[in-house]
Amino acid sequence: MSNVANGAAINFGQTWSGVTDLTMPSVMVSGNRAIAEMLVKRYTTPRGRLLSDPNFGLDLTQYLNAPLTSGQLSQLASQCNKEATKDERVLSAQINLTFVLGTLTVSGTIQTANGPFQLVISIAQLTVALLQVTPS
Secondary structure, three states, X not given: OOOOEOOEOOOOXXXXXXXXXXXXXXXXXXXXXXXXXXXXXXXXXXXXXXXXXXXXXXXXXXXXXXXXXXXXXXXXXXXXXXXXXXXXXXXXXEEEEEEEOOEEEEEEEEEEOOXXXXXXXXXXXXXXXXXXXXXX
């Protein structure tokens, strides 16, 4: 499946790279990588923390110490899908969550006007990592 719409890629703009903070040396990212980094921020920011958008965020870190059932993981995955589509660049999201040994893994397919991309995010007590954006 192509990652372009009608033969030409949609420009989603550029942003400074930074999953949890700016990278050093500072670099600009665009395309699927920019959207993926925004999703990491959405999934690790408590709702109401962003003053300019009080509806931004779904803090998955708050669940790291909770004994999550498969039903709760499914419900959280549904909330992740809704949170992702709050960004106008995301047409749909199909997110799955797994919780193993204190690490919450967010994985799935994000659909944009440029086509789908695969996303994998790891959220643990001390680290948050964007593990995969394919294609980037």
